[in-house]
Amino acid sequence: MAEDKKDIDAVSGVETTGHEWDGIKELNNPLPRWWLWTFYATIVWTIGYTIAYPAWPGITGATAGVLGWTSRGQHAQEMEAARAEQAVYLTRIEDADVNTIAADPELVQFAVAGGSSAYKVYCVQCHGSGAAGGEGYPNLNDDDWIWGGTLDDIQYTLMHGIRHEADFDTRFNDMPAYGRDQILDRDQVSDVAWYVRQISGQEHDEAAAERGAETFEIECSACHGVDGEGVPELGGPRLNDAIWLYGGSHAQIVAQINNPQQGVMPAWGERLGETTVKQLAVYVHQLGGGQ
Amino acid sequence: MLDQTAVEKLDVEAVNKGAKQKAQPLYAARKRIHPKRAQGTYRRLKWIIMAVTLGIYYITPWLRWDRGPHAPDQAVLIDMANRRFYFFFVEIWPQEFIFIAGLLVMAGVGLFLITSVVGRAWCGYTCPQTVWTDLFLVVERFFEGDRNARIKLDKEPWTGSKITKKAVKHATWLVIAVATGGAWIFYFADAPTLAYDFATGQAPFVAYATVAVLTATTYIFGGIMREQVCIYMCPWPRIQAAMLDENSLVVTYNDWRGEPRMRGQKKAKAQGLVPGDCVDCNACVAVCPTGIDIRDGQQLECITCALCIDACDAVMDKVGHERGLISYATLADYNHNMRIAMGGENTGTIDPSNVRDGNGGFVDAIRGFKWREMLRPRTIIYTAAWAAIGLALLVALGTRDRLEVNVLHDRNPVFTTLSDGSIRNGYTVKILNMVAEPRTITLTLDGLPGALMAINGIDAEPATTFDIPVDPDRLRALRVFVSQPRDMVQSGSTPFTFIVEEGEAGETDIYNANFEAPE
Ligand code: SF4
Ligand code: SF4
Numbered sequence: 177m178a179e180d181k182k183d184i185d186a187v188s189g190v191e192t193t194g195h196e197w198d199g200i201k202e203l204n205n206p207l208p209r210w211w212l213w214t215f216y217a218t219i220v221w222t223i224g225y226t227i228a229y230p231a232w233p234g235i236t237g238a239t240a241g242v243l244g245w246t247s248r249g250q251h252a253q254e255m256e257a258a259r260a261e262q263a264v265y266l267t268r269i270e271d272a273d274v275n276t277i278a279a280d281p282e283l284v285q286f287a288v289a290g291g292s293s294a295y296k297v298y299c300v301q302c303h304g305s306g307a308a309g310g311e312g313y314p315n316l317n318d319d320d321w322i323w324g325g326t327l328d329d330i331q332y333t334l335m336h337g338i339r340h341e342a343d344f345d346t347r348f349n350d351m352p353a354y355g356r357d358q359i360l361d362r363d364q365v366s367d368v369a370w371y372v373r374q375i376s377g378q379e380h381d382e383a384a385a386e387r388g389a390e391t392f393e394i395e396c397s398a399c400h401g402v403d404g405e406g407v408p409e410l411g412g413p414r415l416n417d418a419i420w421l422y423g424g425s426h427a428q429i430v431a432q433i434n435n436p437q438q439g440v441m442p443a444w445g446e447r448l449g450e451t452t453v454k455q456l457a458v459y460v461h462q463l464g465g466g467q
Numbered sequence: 468m469l470d471q472t473a474v475e476k477l478d479v480e481a482v483n484k485g486a487k488q489k490a491q492p493l494y495a496a497r498k499r500i501h502p503k504r505a506q507g508t509y510r511r512l513k514w515i516i517m518a519v520t521l522g523i524y525y526i527t528p529w530l531r532w533d534r535g536p537h538a539p540d541q542a543v544l545i546d547m548a549n550r551r552f553y554f555f556f557v558e559i560w561p562q563e564f565i566f567i568a569g570l571l572v573m574a575g576v577g578l579f580l581i582t583s584v585v586g587r588a589w590c591g592y593t594c595p596q597t598v599w600t601d602l603f604l605v606v607e608r609f610f611e612g613d614r615n616a617r618i619k620l621d622k623e624p625w626t627g628s629k630i631t632k633k634a635v636k637h638a639t640w641l642v643i644a645v646a647t648g649g650a651w652i653f654y655f656a657d658a659p660t661l662a663y664d665f666a667t668g669q670a671p672f673v674a675y676a677t678v679a680v681l682t683a684t685t686y687i688f689g690g691i692m693r694e695q696v697c698i699y700m701c702p703w704p705r706i707q708a709a710m711l712d713e714n715s716l717v718v719t720y721n722d723w724r725g726e727p728r729m730r731g732q733k734k735a736k737a738q739g740l741v742p743g744d745c746v747d748c749n750a751c752v753a754v755c756p757t758g759i760d761i762r763d764g765q766q767l768e769c770i771t772c773a774l775c776i777d778a779c780d781a782v783m784d785k786v787g788h789e790r791g792l793i794s795y796a797t798l799a800d801y802n803h804n805m806r807i808a809m810g811g812e813n814t815g816t817i818d819p820s821n822v823r824d825g826n827g828g829f830v831d832a833i834r835g836f837k838w839r840e841m842l843r844p845r846t847i848i849y850t851a852a853w854a855a856i857g858l859a860l861l862v863a864l865g866t867r868d869r870l871e872v873n874v875l876h877d878r879n880p881v882f883t884t885l886s887d888g889s890i891r892n893g894y895t896v897k898i899l900n901m902v903a904e905p906r907t908i909t910l911t912l913d914g915l916p917g918a919l920m921a922i923n924g925i926d927a928e929p930a931t932t933f934d935i936p937v938d939p940d941r942l943r944a945l946r947v948f949v950s951q952p953r954d955m956v957q958s959g960s961t962p963f964t965f966i967v968e969e970g971e972a973g974e975t976d977i978y979n980a981n982f983e984a985p986e
């Protein structure tokens with residue numbers, strides 16, 4: 177800038193840059209040179225950075241970067257590290273049986289956390305996110321267990337599933353279709369249903385229930401127990417309580433006797449491995465209903 | 468009046484002078500500043516403040532405070548791993564962060580208050596940047612001498628003695644820098660243990676990294692960058708403008724008595740000129756750590772360190788004028804006095820005889836500093852706000868609970884029907900034992916007829932009361948199941964309470980919870 181063109185601002189006595197926007201001028205209070213060098217340094221850093229790390233987009237992908245860093249790789253590394261940390265507990269869980277695990281508060285804490293996350297992936301679809309189940313899907317929070325509610329029972333059910341035919345050891349039973357196969361006639365079915373309402377403490381037709389009692393003893397008590405208290409070893413649901421898998425109204429009970437719905441649960445043992453199944457068992461057991 | 472040749476004229480120019488005179492490049496090289504040593508009241512005050520602030524910083528982590536066997540005995544400790552903050556008799560949990568927030572707000576309001584009263588006192592006296600720069604300057608002076616010697620040394624070729632001097636200076640700076648970074652980490656762990664671990668190479672990586680970073684910043688900012696930090700990097704100089712008003716005391720060159728500045732005042736008087744008090748010795752410029760000339764007026768670069776006041780007062784003593792040619796003054800007083808000096812009008816020419824009463828004093832109309840001026844609505848409001856927050860914090864601190872219960876009601880499922888028809892709700896009950904002793908806390912369920920609690924992990928029959936041992940200074944989370952028999956259940960939502968009690972200290976806390984049942 178030539179000396180004579182120097183434009184000095186009247187108020188501050190400072191030279192301007194000569195730029196003007198609608199009468200507003202910019203004062204030239206020079207920036208320190210180290211600031212400029214810092215700026216250049218950041219540019220150099222950027223170039224180095226884009227060489228070292230994936231950066232420049234191309235047609236099929238970005239440049240890989242000489243350090244070979246990828247977010248996938250970093251994720252894998254972090255997972256590796258997390259797995260290494262978990263390994264300590266996982267080995268202990270692998271070596272212990274569920275009852276030993278349940279007696280060790282440290283392992284319980286780990287198993288509940290691990291079980292809860294496995295639950296959220298594999299179990300929520302049927303049992304619901306809060307494990308409260310729904311019609312046809314048992315509520316895991318309550319104290320009514322079709323196949324038993326001890327840690328061992330739960331673990332077995334998880335390992336081998338229910339009516340999961342591919343597993344030789346699966347839990348299995350088959351309730352006869354009393355109506356469909358005409359084992360009982362309409363009235364008999366209705367009477368048994370009234371009897372079931374009676375033993376579960378619900379409103380019922382007294383005379384019909386009386387008639388149904390006899391049929392119950394002959395047809396049902398083997399699996400459901402003499403008093404309808406259930407036989408977990410056979411998977412015969414308890415009937416004299418307030419919990420109903422397919423509903424407890426007269427019509428719903430009749431429907432279930434006529435043409436029973438029979439739920440299926442996959443065997444998880446092979447798919448998830450015993451260690452995860454143990455954690456799931458501990459998790460489910462502590463939901464509130466474990467025996 | 469003494470002969471003015473006694474006062475040497477220093478060869479120094481304000482670093483920002485060029486901006487007002489020569490054509491400027493867009494980027495300018497930094498001008499080296501060699502601040503001269505000042506002596507006087509403010510310098511003494513600053514030495515004291517420096518000793519106190521550095522003392523607090525370095526010594527605090529080593530103070531001990533007995534809290535019994537279950538808590539650390541370091542008086543001030545930020546325990547990140549356990550999420551506790553200890554400050555002598557106060558222990559703060561993360562949820563009590565409000566106390567820290569309150570202190571920060573107080574610090575902010577305090578800064579506003581100080582700034583509105585005495586300008587950038589924070590910058591000039593207590594800012595770490597100023598304190599450490601001062602400390603580094605002491606070192607520099609010790610090895611290289613004062614201003615003139617340093618200027619000379621810098622111009623010298625690189626001889627052995629120069630290299631030695633510089634090397635020793637930088638080494639000393641580095642030692643201070645390491646000590647500064649080192650002291651910082653002691654606030655975050657037991658100081659003696661960490662010091663041992665650090666020295667033997669067993670401290671965590673983050674400790675070494677922190678020390679390395681703080682060593683670098685201390686060395687670079689205090690030794691090399693210095694005033695560049697204040698002028699170009701720090702946001703505070705920009706913010707201060709909003710806090711100052713015409714009644715704030717700022718370091719001011721009193722043109723009304725100083726101008727026209729003149730050397731050889733005897734000769735000038737003999738020629739019939741009326742010189743101002745300023746003998747144009749540049750002492751004020753030479754001592755300035757930011758290298759500016761306060762006689763150019765209040766500037767962004769000025770950190771109000773007041774060293775130019777000391778320098779000029781010494782000169783005034785020598786030449787036999789009153790002190791205070793450079794002084795703490797308010798813009799209001801300055802403008803008032805300027806009008807008198809200019810003969811009542813804003814003529815632009817100062818005649819010092821207007822402010823003189825002929826007997827060596829000032830005319831009565833000249834205004835000086837008055838304590839009363841500090842009391843203004845602005846400062847009163849700042850003080851009131853500051854004190855109110857402080858008081859509120861103290862009251863809160865005095866009345867806060869050391870036993871707490873927090874309850875989370877299960878959302879999914881909200882309730883569970885059990886086989887006997889009773890209804891069960893699940894809760895996560897968190898008992899906070901906020902003292903450093905193990906305590907047995909009684910958890911009681913109250914206000915829900917017939918209901919009993921069962922607790923996961925506690926082998927006992929369902930009951931309405933449980934004795935829960937809680938570790939010292941810890942939270943204990945319990946899975947609590949509350950069941951109410953079928954015939955007592957009310958449909959919908961029923962309020963009840965969880966009560967926690969501690970016998971010995973008589974502490975208690977309640978939580979109002981709800982019990983949900985089918986509609
Ligand atoms: S002008 Fe004076 S008060 Fe301001 S920074 Fe310089 S010496 Fe300190
Ligand atoms: S203001 Fe004081 S110190 Fe500065 S040049 Fe004038 S007489 Fe010297």
